[in-house]
Amino acid sequence: MNKSITFGQSLSVLLVVFAILFPALFFGKAEPHMPLLTALVASAVFIRLFGVTWEEMEEGIIKGVQSAVAPLLILSLIGILIGVWMMSGTVPTILYYGISLISPEYFTISALFLTILVSTATGSSFTTVSTVGVALMGVATALGMDPLVTAGAVISGACFGDKMSPLSDTTNFSAAVAGVPLMSHVRFMTRTTVPAIVLTAVFFAFQSQPDAVNLSNIALIQAELEKHFSLSVFTLLPAVVVIGCSLWRKPILPTLIAGIASGIVTAAIFQGKHSPLAWLSVMQNGFHGEFSNEIVGSIVNRGGLLSMTWSLSLILIALSLGGLLQRSGVFHALFGSLLKRIRHEGGIITMAGSSSILVNGLTGEQYLSILLPGQMFRDSFESRGISRVRLSRTLEDCGTLINPLIPWGVSGAFFTSTLHVATLDYLPYALFLWLSPLFTFLFAWIRR
Numbered sequence: 001m002n003k004s005i006t007f008g009q010s011l012s013v014l015l016v017v018f019a020i021l022f023p024a025l026f027f028g029k030a031e032p033h034m035p036l037l038t039a040l041v042a043s044a045v046f047i048r049l050f051g052v053t054w055e056e057m058e059e060g061i062i063k064g065v066q067s068a069v070a071p072l073l074i075l076s077l078i079g080i081l082i083g084v085w086m087m088s089g090t091v092p093t094i095l096y097y098g099i100s101l102i103s104p105e106y107f108t109i110s111a112l113f114l115t116i117l118v119s120t121a122t123g124s125s126f127t128t129v130s131t132v133g134v135a136l137m138g139v140a141t142a143l144g145m146d147p148l149v150t151a152g153a154v155i156s157g158a159c160f161g162d163k164m165s166p167l168s169d170t171t172n173f174s175a176a177v178a179g180v181p182l183m184s185h186v187r188f189m190t191r192t193t194v195p196a197i198v199l200t201a202v203f204f205a206f207q208s209q210p211d212a213v214n215l216s217n218i219a220l221i222q223a224e225l226e227k228h229f230s231l232s233v234f235t236l237l238p239a240v241v242v243i244g245c246s247l248w249r250k251p252i253l254p255t256l257i258a259g260i261a262s263g264i265v266t267a268a269i270f271q272g273k274h275s276p277l278a279w280l281s282v283m284q285n286g287f288h289g290e291f292s293n294e295i296v297g298s299i300v301n302r303g304g305l306l307s308m309t310w311s312l313s314l315i316l317i318a319l320s321l322g323g324l325l326q327r328s329g330v331f332h333a334l335f336g337s338l339l340k341r342i343r344h345e346g347g348i349i350t351m352a353g354s355s356s357i358l359v360n361g362l363t364g365e366q367y368l369s370i371l372l373p374g375q376m377f378r379d380s381f382e383s384r385g386i387s388r389v390r391l392s393r394t395l396e397d398c399g400t401l402i403n404p405l406i407p408w409g410v411s412g413a414f415f416t417s418t419l420h421v422a423t424l425d426y427l428p429y430a431l432f433l434w435l436s437p438l439f440t441f442l443f444a445w446i447r448r
Helices: 007-027 033-049 054-067 069-088 090-101 104-122 125-143 147-164 169-178 182-205 215-228 233-247 252-270 276-285 294-300 305-327 330-339 345-363 366-383 388-400 410-419 423-429 431-446
Strands: none
Touching: 007 033, 007 330, 007 345, 033 054, 033 305, 054 069, 054 305, 069 090, 069 125, 069 233, 069 252, 069 276, 069 305, 069 410, 090 125, 090 215, 090 233, 090 294, 104 125, 104 147, 104 182, 104 233, 125 147, 125 215, 125 233, 125 252, 125 294, 125 410, 147 169, 147 182, 147 388, 147 410, 147 423, 147 431, 169 182, 169 366, 169 388, 182 388, 182 431, 215 294, 233 252, 252 276, 276 305, 305 330, 305 345, 305 366, 305 410, 330 345, 330 366, 345 366, 345 388, 345 431, 366 388, 388 431, 410 423
């Protein structure tokens, strides 16, 4: 880069970004796309005035967009998978038996532990939310449960596995960036994970709403499902395929394709959907059936590639902004200057976590929120004699878990599109995601 950004200049760019985003999102309740795009343009103008060439800025934006390719493909396939699983009867089958087997009194705590189990086994919050999570949201609707509380339980459980499972890509990535053995990283994370998940479980244990359940509604929903779908254990085949591929550590893209293909086969055999044109329509536009029961229609009529366009466009803009800020040196100038002023061990750890949260908020990319602070703070941790497992835990808690709480974050945008609940609406109920970072900051000062 021809000219370096100074600390004051980097701070002014960040203030401009926050001045645009926060009033629009928190006070104006605007959709995040246009405020984020405005922040991108404003940042580019300021950075250009500070002497960074257009070629360098364009290079950063292109690099940011390139980093979005994998998330965009994953989200596109998940949108298709949800539509196909509705057509195949997979989600309707889970819904049918779920409202029979899960007691409303224990629904939210059951949702939490079920998603913990699946996410730990698969190592993927995306797989967990797009399969079990969608079904649980359907069950919640059928039982008359609060969708925000349910979404909080589902996301908390799904992200538990993303943080703690040895199969998780972010768990492996955090350990690698900090330069620590994987299992040492996992064991050390239990110090923040255990109290956070215990408090989360206690909260959801007291969130039962048995009085909201209308048994006659449940019978009507089950009758409507039986009328329109052939429901049996065989229609669960696509879910078995996806979970099996995840357990065998197959890459997520082939896993999703296998789930889509098995869903089409299941739809053809058990639901009588033999037309390739019908398959293509569902994959493109989602499943749309004619139901006399509005609740069933609201649960089942969803999915398809086009259902993900809200998230896809948001991620594209967010990662463009992230690429611009990274390439222009804004993050390096800001954190490099602050790092020189901090001497206390607790301050270093707090700064590492805060930088991870800031990168998350400005770029929407959890890998970048792990990589950049990890690279910047690793030498400082070593020179001050601070164990690197404290760095890896901080990166995981403030990188992996904060991303779903950001409306334009890759995970936040995905969860919103998949569960049909706005990020800022489920945020207060996703306790595990913000309790873990709080314990990280607390333990930074009491050396745990």
